[in-house]
Amino acid sequence: MHSRDVEAAMLNRCEAVARERAASALDQREANVFRLAAMVVQSRFPREATRLMQASERYFAAHPNERLPAQDVVTKGWVVSLPRLRDQLSHTLQLH
Incomplete structure (x- = not known):
């Protein structure tokens, strides 16, 4: 998969x-x-942000050492940038 495809899937x-x-x-x-997605969309989509955070916390409850600082998530390429994540996810949530 190309990076755009991976980003779209996420x-x-x-x-x-x-x-x-x-x-x-x-x-x-x-x-x-x-976790990052929840943080960046919370002001516009509080219910959706809560669900994203809960899904994250369920995982971290079983794997507490796998939580990373935001910078590491970006450095690993899992998120291109926080503003891009916010804009794209906000657009997606607004449409559906």
Whole structure:
């Protein structure tokens, strides 16, 4: 997959989890991305942000040492930038 495809897949996963109540992150990458996504969209989408954060926290409850600082998530390339994540996820949540 190309980086744009990976990014689109992660955005789709964020959107799906933001709409579910009992979702959980499947791995370290998702848990960290969900946590950041929750933080960047909380002001406009509080309910969805809460669900993303809960999905992240469920994963970290079982894997506490896998939580990373935001800078590390960006450095690993899991998120291109926080403003881009905010803008793209906000757009996606607003449309659906």
